[in-house]
Amino acid sequence: MKKSARLLSLVLALALVVTALAGCAAESEEEPAAEEPAEAATVDTFTYAQGADPRGLDPALVDDGESSKVIVNIYEGLLKYNSESTEVEPSLAESWTISDDGLAYTFKLREGVKFHDGTDFNAEAVKFNIDRQLPPKVTEEMGYAGFVFGSVKDVVVDDEYTVTINLTAPNTAFLANLAMSMAAPIVSPAALEAGNNSVMETPVGTGPYKFVEWNKGENIVLVRNDDYWGEPAKTKNVIFRFIADNSARVLALNNGEVDMIDGIDATVVEQITSAGDELFEAEGMNINYMAYNTTTPLFKDQAARVAFSQAIDREELVTSLYQGYSDVADTILPTFVPGFDATVKQVEYDPEAAKAGLAAAGITKVHMITYTNPRPYNAATGVALATAIQGYLQKVGVECTIDTFDWTTYKEKVRAGDYDICFYGWIGDNGDPDNFMNLLSDPDPTMNVARWQDPTYQQMVKDALALPNGDERNAAYGEMEKYVAERAIWLPISHAKTLAAFRPQVSGFVYHVTGNVFLKDVVVAAE
């Protein structure tokens, strides 16, 4: 018996050693192959590593961030966002006018722009791109067609470089939609026809970079478009590499195999900075919030919701939970979104008032549901957030029970509505304030998780959507923020920052608040 035990340990030890050796062997085999692009790099190649392959490179047929990052460097839309905010600026359209009734948008297009396949960009191309995403041509795979072009009635070609888009109802957010990286970018009609209405693997746009090849699971190679209508890109080659494992991606950056990575969180920051690489931090277009179920007897009254919110020290919570990589949210809207109003204040932390208020409302037990995984707006996971809030409530004598679910199940539970409090978040699509503020007026309880139905608020949302961009519209969103904050429907918690890391040799990239990275002006200095 003793002998056999010894034999077993020997075998196990051998197995371990062999595995370890195999691991080493695999690594050393991999290294030269992996370094190849970096070696060719010096100054004319920039390598960006992300966690996964894009789903595809046809802007009308994808809905993921991995695709989006590549797409924005190949294609352009009629409009683009300001590099610092989500205000719209001219891109393929030089200027635009909106009819008085807010229904007709006329765009004057840039002349002399050519697609990568040599065909001309003109009004017909715009019509072709929008028409393919309108009924009857629109298909189910076009995830963003409804969101971006849902309010479009038709597209009229006025002349070669003028196009008018008619809407069915006034929708000021439509302009912001046209700057999005999904659905809105203009694809070469010739390429679409050749590709049977799909350019998933054969993208042809007007952007600063042209598509070269896509090695699935490995990389996508782009090369500078020398015939670009504007200033050509500064770096000749751009390679997007796909490294699924977070720590492997960090290692690749620290080894100098890649120049920039995304998809990182606070836990690897030290690893990156201690290797001499730099961290990029930007505000993110998101909101991480706690919602009261306004249909439960517990929280149907404003006083109860306010008292509960008073128990929570959001400042302390956000600082220690997110370790500086999220900002305390005083508003639902991120600061850079038009309509942001700095005078909006949420319920103040006041444990004494909370204690009294909760006692008066007779609240002693609260049922919370939350999610177990990290989300882009909540890197610490819903469980950590809920447990922290449970801790604050325990201090004022309220017992919270927390039911935790994986994300998919969680969404079902939210739909079912059996909760007093739930945790959720929103990632902005188009940078228009309506995209955030209409959540609270949505009849769908999976969007409006507070299940709050307030006719006054719903009317405010509807009115603001029709107002033209400008001070009046922005003020309207400020009013809506105050209306919601006063009633404590949500407790906005934080806006998560976007984190990326890059080598010190890299400069000139634009990491936009929409999460896209524009590489036109990126430069990699020689070491």
Add this chain to the structure above:
Amino acid sequence: MSEWNQSSVNEVPSRGSESQKADETFAMGIALPDGQIPVYDHDETFHEKPENQWLEMWRSLRANRAALVSLVFVLALVVIAVIGPYITPYNPIETEMSNALKPPSAEHWFGTDQLGMDIFSRVIAGTRVSLTVGLLAVSIALTTGIVLGAIAGYAGGWVDTVIMRVMDMMLAIPSILLAITLMAALGKGIDKAVIAIGLVSIPEYARIVRGNILSIKENDYIAAAHVVGLSDARIIFRHVLPNALSVIIVRATLGISSAILDTAALGFLGLGVQPPQPEWGDMLGRARGFIFQAPHTLLYPGMAITATVLAFNLLGDGLRDALDPRARIK
């Protein structure tokens, strides 16, 4: 029939590292009856073992330093589990956000976690959860396993086939995977974890008990019991099972360690306790993101799991040696 049974006695439970232990206890179980002399009284009462048998076992156990230390450790754990909640320096579920992720210090011996909860208090409080789950899960597995194994082994025939093939099917699936699947079906919570872990370890006990019974029931004294007309239940529980007892005790001791490990695994995957209840695996799971930043958040719950599992394993090994007359340390 007996021939078929005989051949199935030689089946070796094959399941990773545990198969080795199971194998050994199994082999020993067959050997055990040879090492003792069954004595029958005229009034049919059966003396399990001569009195000094227990004494000798204790001597053997005492001679095994590792097992003895483990025994002391396990007893200490039991004490902590009972009085733990009264001796923690802090309330283990009290958060203090401003004091999050603090390294070990005089105030917080094991440091604090992501939410500023005192890790020392949580490790202490977590002992009760781990031990309770371990004991309860093993009790479930043990009682069900013994009954099923005894029935299968004693009855033989199609009853045996049906029971053991079901057990084989359960053994074919990795136990932790089966436990996760059960949790998915039952829902979350520590009570569900007890049931899941208990259910998945039934086959191990059933197999061991059946194997032992197959060999024991061939003994003359069982034949004698039949001849004097004892009922089957009485023969199983009074005459057969006591002879398999030592094997079962050893297996159960080792079973507690694997149940604690399984609890931790489920907790790590977020399927165990509901927050903020302290549980070692859950603490590990939630702290894993901080492995570089605040390693103490993983270190202490990890050490608690390791030490406890090791103690039960060493104790189990010591018990096995002590209970096996041939391996006994003199």
